[in-house]
Amino acid sequence: MARMRVHELAKELNVNTKELIDRIMKLGIPVKNHMSTLTDSSVERIREHFEEATVERVEKTRVARGVIRRRRTTTLEEFPAEAPAEAEQVEEVVGAAAEVPASEAPAAVEVTGEVSEAVGPPEAPVEVVAVEPDGAVETEIQAKAVTETPAVEPPSEEVEAATLLEAPAPASEPGAEPVEAEASEEVAEEAPEETFEETEAAAEGEAAEVPAAVTAEGEVTAEGEEEEEEEDASKPKKAKRRRRKKRKEEPARIIRLPDIVPEEPAEEVDIPAPIARLKPDEQVSRESLRKKRVKEPDAREIADHKVRKPRKEVVGRENLYTKKELAAQAERGRVKDRRAEGREPHKQVVTVPKAAKRRVKIDEAITVANLAKQMGVKATEVIKKLLLLGLPANINQALDFDTSALLASEFGYEVERAGFEEEEVLQVQQDHPEDLRPRPPVVTVMGHVDHGKTSLLDAIRHSNVIAGEAGGITQHIGAYYVQLDTGDVVFLDTPGHEAFTAMRARGAEVTDIVILVVAADDGVMQQTVEAINHSKAAGVPIIVAINKIDKPDANVERVKRELADHGLIPEEWGGDVTMVEISAKKGIGIDDLLEMVLLQAELMELKANPDKPARGHVIEAKLDKGRGPVATVLVQEGTLREGDVYVCGTYSGRVRSMFNDRGQRITVAGPAWPVEVVGLSGVPNAGDDFVVLADEKQAKAVAEHRQVKQREKELTRTTKVTLEKLYEQIKEGQIKEVNVILKTDVQGSLEAIADSLEKLSTPDVKVNLLHSGTGAISESDVMLASASNAIVIGFNVRADVNALELAEQESVDIRYYDVIYQILNDIRDAMVGMLEPTFEENVIGRAEVRQTFHVSKVGTIAGCYVVSGKVERNAKVRVVRDGVVVYDGKIASLKRFKDDVKEVKSGFECGLTVDNFNDIKSGDILEAYEMVEIKPTLEPGSSEQNSR
Numbered sequence: 001m002a003r004m005r006v007h008e009l010a011k012e013l014n015v016n017t018k019e020l021i022d023r024i025m026k027l028g029i030p031v032k033n034h035m036s037t038l039t040d041s042s043v044e045r046i047r048e049h050f051e052e053a054t055v056e057r058v059e060k061t062r063v064a065r066g067v068i069r070r071r072r073t074t075t076l077e078e079f080p081a082e083a084p085a086e087a088e089q090v091e092e093v094v095g096a097a098a099e100v101p102a103s104e105a106p107a108a109v110e111v112t113g114e115v116s117e118a119v120g121p122p123e124a125p126v127e128v129v130a131v132e133p134d135g136a137v138e139t140e141i142q143a144k145a146v147t148e149t150p151a152v153e154p155p156s157e158e159v160e161a162a163t164l165l166e167a168p169a170p171a172s173e174p175g176a177e178p179v180e181a182e183a184s185e186e187v188a189e190e191a192p193e194e195t196f197e198e199t200e201a202a203a204e205g206e207a208a209e210v211p212a213a214v215t216a217e218g219e220v221t222a223e224g225e226e227e228e229e230e231e232d233a234s235k236p237k238k239a240k241r242r243r244r245k246k247r248k249e250e251p252a253r254i255i256r257l258p259d260i261v262p263e264e265p266a267e268e269v270d271i272p273a274p275i276a277r278l279k280p281d282e283q284v285s286r287e288s289l290r291k292k293r294v295k296e297p298d299a300r301e302i303a304d305h306k307v308r309k310p311r312k313e314v315v316g317r318e319n320l321y322t323k324k325e326l327a328a329q330a331e332r333g334r335v336k337d338r339r340a341e342g343r344e345p346h347k348q349v350v351t352v353p354k355a356a357k358r359r360v361k362i363d364e365a366i367t368v369a370n371l372a373k374q375m376g377v378k379a380t381e382v383i384k385k386l387l388l389l390g391l392p393a394n395i396n397q398a399l400d401f402d403t404s405a406l407l408a409s410e411f412g413y414e415v416e417r418a419g420f421e422e423e424e425v426l427q428v429q430q431d432h433p434e435d436l437r438p439r440p441p442v443v444t445v446m447g448h449v450d451h452g453k454t455s456l457l458d459a460i461r462h463s464n465v466i467a468g469e470a471g472g473i474t475q476h477i478g479a480y481y482v483q484l485d486t487g488d489v490v491f492l493d494t495p496g497h498e499a500f501t502a503m504r505a506r507g508a509e510v511t512d513i514v515i516l517v518v519a520a521d522d523g524v525m526q527q528t529v530e531a532i533n534h535s536k537a538a539g540v541p542i543i544v545a546i547n548k549i550d551k552p553d554a555n556v557e558r559v560k561r562e563l564a565d566h567g568l569i570p571e572e573w574g575g576d577v578t579m580v581e582i583s584a585k586k587g588i589g590i591d592d593l594l595e596m597v598l599l600q601a602e603l604m605e606l607k608a609n610p611d612k613p614a615r616g617h618v619i620e621a622k623l624d625k626g627r628g629p630v631a632t633v634l635v636q637e638g639t640l641r642e643g644d645v646y647v648c649g650t651y652s653g654r655v656r657s658m659f660n661d662r663g664q665r666i667t668v669a670g671p672a673w674p675v676e677v678v679g680l681s682g683v684p685n686a687g688d689d690f691v692v693l694a695d696e697k698q699a700k701a702v703a704e705h706r707q708v709k710q711r712e713k714e715l716t717r718t719t720k721v722t723l724e725k726l727y728e729q730i731k732e733g734q735i736k737e738v739n740v741i742l743k744t745d746v747q748g749s750l751e752a753i754a755d756s757l758e759k760l761s762t763p764d765v766k767v768n769l770l771h772s773g774t775g776a777i778s779e780s781d782v783m784l785a786s787a788s789n790a791i792v793i794g795f796n797v798r799a800d801v802n803a804l805e806l807a808e809q810e811s812v813d814i815r816y817y818d819v820i821y822q823i824l825n826d827i828r829d830a831m832v833g834m835l836e837p838t839f840e841e842n843v844i845g846r847a848e849v850r851q852t853f854h855v856s857k858v859g860t861i862a863g864c865y866v867v868s869g870k871v872e873r874n875a876k877v878r879v880v881r882d883g884v885v886v887y888d889g890k891i892a893s894l895k896r897f898k899d900d901v902k903e904v905k906s907g908f909e910c911g912l913t914v915d916n917f918n919d920i921k922s923g924d925i926l927e928a929y930e931m932v933e934i935k936p937t938l939e940p941g942s943s944e945q946n947s948r
């Protein structure tokens, strides 16, 4: 064993090194300083000396009511004078310890049962206080006995006494009398359920004297200690021995304290932050929580004084909520769980319909939304697919049959044409020959403009309708029933203008005989030829009326020759075409013409069955101010009566009343009768069929079906989502369109204008007639215009109030006209405006820089001489140096002498600055120029000949 040094021994004996040196020297052992080594025998001697010299003193002071402070001091007999100082020192330490917050108080015993540090130096006696789970209490002095420590007794008791005032935890009790411990042990054995205090009190028989402040359960009272200390003081050696003996006999036992609740809460207990979130009305529970937490410290914490120590604490639900609240939450949770159990998790099930169900029925067109619905897929999916096919579309766009078929196939669907039972409903009955009766011929008068069609009809009817025509053009299709001595004839007046070609073609369908009017002085013209072709295509026989034979320049032979050139060979020339020379104005040859017509009708054996529901076609339809929608219907077979249920185009209804061509009300109209029908739900289109049905429901169903079809067709046209049109667009590149919505008073005008508008189209700009119809401009027209950026043209019609309001909101342009060519002019202008303007550079003058001046804040001023043209302020200018353009900009200022001027002409001097350019040099040429817009023009020949 290595020799011990003085300072090591001092440490062991817990005495001051200097003091120890003095003592050693007094013992006659030679030492020099604290590093001197001591022999083993010397060490033993010193130890014994110290042991014998140690005197323990206990001082008692009552520091507060019920609180007694015990101060035990260990001094050496040889130095009584130094003892008080030592005691004072300890007291200071105690005072400091007492002030030490609970958090800093060291734990005396670990819950795990290990002995931990006590207050004071490491050598200080440590009392282990542990409580057995069954409540039995044992106290034991485990550390070095006081006798072994002749030096100053550690101040642990006082610290504990002080801390006990604040914390309920039982203090380690170095001074606890083993006898008492044993006694308490005995009591504990007898009554294991009793508290420590009770045990202690029973052991001491002084329970009544236990101070309230320190009577935390399980705590050794100060009074009790006092007694112990007295006993200790009287027989210290005995205690020493007993302690030693005890230590040898039993190992340290860690005893768990019973769950006890201190009466006085430790104030240092922190309230965890989460509680701060409680609502004001929950402050009570917060307070109760605080109390609860204070009142119910964990037994382990009590045991090891952790209650005084701020710790990270986990605040559980039970801390934050009252039992009632927790119960309510639990109940809610159970309800939630039950609901969750009842619910099936959302699962997307992909089902593939049967092959028979993978068919989509389509009429003419179908909207994207409807197609998606029928296929049971999302519209977005359909739109996506359309995009992949190169067809951008929105949900409301209509797809034509072919596109739909292609698209549907992508989704595994087939497309089937929806064969509505319309054909079945409107099935044509086959007439028996015996039911057929002769009927008057329906004659259409055709001819070139101003060749005398209206004059002829006027001559026949002895009426004049020319006076009412705006712009001098016949814009109505009239139907006239003419009773002659030799028979009846129905005349359809078709306009001579070529824009009415479509109507003529339609008229020819119901026409039995065509009277082709050719002016003898004018001959065969373009529209004459068209009329011939249309009549021939329809297989309608033609009777030529060579008009205006009264005119001096009339040349009948020339007309015949020209007609022969177009396949109409006069009878006298061996052909089969009847040609009658007439003068509508003078009434010459009219009867001959009518005779020829009747003769032709006879040859044709025109017959019809009058005894069946009526069937016919709309010749003309309009919106009448007083009577609403009115249609001129030519009954072709059967008999039409008032009150009949009908389908007319997209409308259905009952015939409210009928009028003949002279405006007389009639109740019955047989075959070949033109009648004006009142009681329509809308204005039908010329050429629409007119069918009488027995069942009103059926009529309605047919009409609705047609409306849907028409709407889908219109949408298809608007959106142009067809493969054919897409191809066209690709082929044509970027196209521009003038979208037009046309509303007219009568169908005839509509056809004429529509045809003319279409012919305005050029390769660069197309006129796209989105919608046309008769009647006032409605809200739906304006909406369509707004949606497709179209202009609305009203010909002899006006917009209603609602439509006007909407037009203002949507900024839709509505234009009114009463002459056709004005429409065409305006549209043509609009089309020109839409064409990309081209600019051409026009040099307006040149100036030569003679001198330059630099003026601060202004820049370089060029003193110039205008050599040609003129120089204008704000004109564009090019700075040319040695033939190279060095800058291209704008003239910023232009002066003559000191005056600002607008322009300076050739031969004059001027000063100018160029915007943002100061590097002008003498000798530079300034070229002033302007960009001139070259107005675009339409390609010639497209419409000039069309408009009159």
Ligand SMILES: Nc1nc2c(ncn2[C@@H]2O[C@H](COP(=O)(O)OP(=O)(O)OP(=O)(O)O)[C@@H](O)[C@H]2O)c(=O)[nH]1
Binding pocket: 447, 448, 449, 450, 451, 452, 453, 454, 455, 456, 466, 472, 473, 474, 495, 496, 497, 547, 548, 549, 550, 551, 582, 583, 584, 585, 586
């Ligand atoms: N001299 C003469 N003039 C005629 C005759 N028939 C018609 N006219 C005149 O020719 C002009 C045109 O006659 P319309 O009957 O309006 O001719 P249209 O073919 O109906 O003309 P649109 O309605 O514009 O297609 C009028 O000024 C008539 O007076 C005729 O037999 N002799």
